[in-house]
Amino acid sequence: MVSTTTTKSEQPLHEEKPASNAGIALASLMTLFFMMGFITCLNDILIPYMKAIFKLNYAQANFINLCFFGAYFFMSIPSGMLINRIGYKKSMIAGFVIAAIGCFLFYPAAGSKIYGLFLAALFILASGITLLQVAGNPYVAALGPSSSSSARLTLTQAFNSVGTTIAPYFGSMLILSGLPKDVSIIENIDVSAVQQPYIWIGLLLVAIAAVLMLLKLPAIEHGGKQQNTNAKKAWQYPHLMLGAIGIFCYVGAEVAIGSHIVSYLQLPDVMGMQADEAGKYVSYYWGGAMVGRFIGSWILSKFKPGNVLAFNALMAFTLVMISILSIGATAMWSLLAVGLFNSLMFATIFTLAVDGLGSQTDEGSGILCTAIVGGALIPFLYGITGDIFSLKTAYLLPALCYIYIIYYGLKGYRKS
Numbered sequence: 001m002v003s004t005t006t007t008k009s010e011q012p013l014h015e016e017k018p019a020s021n022a023g024i025a026l027a028s029l030m031t032l033f034f035m036m037g038f039i040t041c042l043n044d045i046l047i048p049y050m051k052a053i054f055k056l057n058y059a060q061a062n063f064i065n066l067c068f069f070g071a072y073f074f075m076s077i078p079s080g081m082l083i084n085r086i087g088y089k090k091s092m093i094a095g096f097v098i099a100a101i102g103c104f105l106f107y108p109a110a111g112s113k114i115y116g117l118f119l120a121a122l123f124i125l126a127s128g129i130t131l132l133q134v135a136g137n138p139y140v141a142a143l144g145p146s147s148s149s150s151a152r153l154t155l156t157q158a159f160n161s162v163g164t165t166i167a168p169y170f171g172s173m174l175i176l177s178g179l180p181k182d183v184s185i186i187e188n189i190d191v192s193a194v195q196q197p198y199i200w201i202g203l204l205l206v207a208i209a210a211v212l213m214l215l216k217l218p219a220i221e222h223g224g225k226q227q228n229t230n231a232k233k234a235w236q237y238p239h240l241m242l243g244a245i246g247i248f249c250y251v252g253a254e255v256a257i258g259s260h261i262v263s264y265l266q267l268p269d270v271m272g273m274q275a276d277e278a279g280k281y282v283s284y285y286w287g288g289a290m291v292g293r294f295i296g297s298w299i300l301s302k303f304k305p306g307n308v309l310a311f312n313a314l315m316a317f318t319l320v321m322i323s324i325l326s327i328g329a330t331a332m333w334s335l336l337a338v339g340l341f342n343s344l345m346f347a348t349i350f351t352l353a354v355d356g357l358g359s360q361t362d363e364g365s366g367i368l369c370t371a372i373v374g375g376a377l378i379p380f381l382y383g384i385t386g387d388i389f390s391l392k393t394a395y396l397l398p399a400l401c402y403i404y405i406i407y408y409g410l411k412g413y414r415k416s
């Protein structure tokens with residue numbers, strides 16, 4: 001899946017000590033996935049913060065998700081082309097640097113108190129994350145036998161969930177706690193609550209990029225161990241394209257739920273919490289995903305991935321419907337528990353979708369990462385629905401997404 005050329009800093013897997021090199025690569029990718037999760041989940045904290053500061057409705061506040069996940073739509077295929085040109089390692093370094101630039105731009109954006117500049121900085125940050133996603137997922141999948149690729153990718157996704165679990169807690173403590181009770185006068189709001197965390201994140205990303213430059217990573221042969229004997233393009237594989245719809249639905253549902261937990265828990269018929277208190281409960285949602293992914297790496301090695309995917313989607317659908325139809329603690333905990341069953345979906349859909357693509361795997365990865373734009377569109381539609389009806393009614397959108405994922409796990413993934 002990577003260029004077959006090998007540099008001094010990239011060691012092929014078939015050399016004398018493949019296990020050692022592969023282990024170093026996998027460990028470094030766990031750090032990569034941790035940072036991607038941490039940064040992405042801070043959006044769940046930014047949305048209520050920006051909504052309060054700029055007096056936005058739910059649809060306007062979801063421009064944060066629209067810009068962040070919209071970058072996947074515009075930048076995934078160019079990212080795949082860049083990977084084909086310079087290789088995975090250099091692409092991952094570039095991804096960290098681009099993401100760091102986006103973080104640093106939060107400083108002038110916050111200082112100016114212009115919502116559009118926040119969104120521009122967020123798009124640049126997301127462009128770097130997109131490049132990391134397009135490079136990281138197929139690279140992890142290729143670091144070993146294809147039979148264990150779902151389990152391997154789920155394990156690295158578990159470290160992504162470690163980041164998403166702790167991000168809401170620190171975000172609530174550092175960002176939401178800085179919101180005054182009266183946000184009617186924007187000039188009185190301390191913007192350093194946003195500036196300082198992102199500056200530190202940017203510096204950390206630069207440091208990770210510097211360390212990554214020094215590491216010797218295995219070079220994966222193009223297409224892994226599978227070889228394509230025909231000239232089919234990636235988009236001509238039905239199971240890949242149906243998988244792209246699955247990624248669209250999964251990311252859209254997960255982000256729509258996670259991004260509105262704070263607002264949902266503030267509802268009088270749910271828990272009536274304050275924003276900073278509700279923000280800490282977002283960690284339970286992403287923490288469930290973390291636990292599920294650590295356990296899931298074992299589950300996927302024992303059971304058929306398609307069946308596991310369908311079961312998890314059915315449970316997620318059931319929990320969302322319970323939350324919609326209930327009040328109080330039942331409504332809260334049933335929704336937070338959805339994170340546990342979201343845990344295996346991305347890795348399972350991804351590996352099922354690229355299975356059998358051979359030399360088209362890089363192109364397939366770009367298509368799948370483009371579908372992450374579901375995290376932009378479905379939450380935006382959720383916001384519009386919430387403005388017109390209610391937040392509870394809007395959760396029917398994620399429920400519909402899980403119905404499609406059930407289909408993909410039962411039938412859609414099968415290669416024709």
